[in-house]
Amino acid sequence: MLRVKAGDMDKMGLLFERHHRALFGFFYHMTHQKNTSEDLVQNVFYRMLKYRQTFTGEGEFRTWMYHLARNVPYDSVKQNKTLHHYDVNEMADHLAGGALADEGFEKQQDAEQLHKAMETLSSEHREVLVLSRFQELKYDEIANALNITEGTVKVRVHRALGELKKMFVKNESRR
Numbered sequence: 622m623l624r625v626k627a628g629d630m631d632k633m634g635l636l637f638e639r640h641h642r643a644l645f646g647f648f649y650h651m652t653h654q655k656n657t658s659e660d661l662v663q664n665v666f667y668r669m670l671k672y673r674q675t676f677t678g679e680g681e682f683r684t685w686m687y688h689l690a691r692n693v694p695y696d697s698v699k700q701n702k703t704l705h706h707y708d709v710n711e712m713a714d715h716l717a718g719g720a721l722a723d724e725g726f727e728k729q730q731d732a733e734q735l736h737k738a739m740e741t742l743s744s745e746h747r748e749v750l751v752l753s754r755f756q757e758l759k760y761d762e763i764a765n766a767l768n769i770t771e772g773t774v775k776v777r778v779h780r781a782l783g784e785l786k787k788m789f790v791k792n793e794s795r796r
Contacts, residue, residue: 622682626673637666640683643756644690650751651694653736665690680765687752687766738788746781753778 624632641662648658668689669676676685739747752758752766753774760778764771 622669622673622676622685623678625670626676630670633666633670636669636682640686641666643683644686647687647690647751647756648694650755651747661690661693664693668693681762683758684762684765687756687758687762688768691748691766734789738785741788742781742784746777746784749774749777750781750785 622632622636625636644662644665645658648661649655652658652661665686669686672689676682739750742750748767749763752763753760758766760771760774763774767774
């Protein structure tokens with residue numbers, strides 16, 4: 622990114638190759654929409670170019686990237702109000718991954734249950750879960766990306782997992 626900042630725009634392609642899948646995963650876990658997630662990834666890379674002068678090189682590139690990325694969905698919601706519609710079937714297909722029919726059905730039920738549970742979480746709880754569990758960022762990286770303390774990250778993850786656990790236990794008792 623320091624080379625891009627210095628004017629070597631060819632390095633932007635390398636950054637895209639290295640990080641677009643992780644960004645797509647972040648957005649997909651937040652929105653569960655393939656096309657929306659792809660659009661959001663493009664917007665992040667546009668912002669990287671636009672705000673390249675803000676990258677100092679002192680922290681990790683990923684932290685800076687997710688700091689930019691976390692604001693993109695909110696701007697998209699303001700523009701078109703369609704970001705939070707989930708495609709449960711697409712998510713179930715993704716989780717099932719071509720498994721046997723019975724396993725696929727069970728995974729689809731699990732995906733629907735997870736989808737419903739994630740949807741009920743506050744955006745700040747959903748965001749830290751996606752960053753920590755799906756994007757595998759460390760708590761200090763998440764804290765830097767979100768401009769909060771590491772302790773706050775730990776508390777949010779703990780509370781979000783507790784809320785999910787309650788929802789899953791409640792749903793299991795209904796079966």
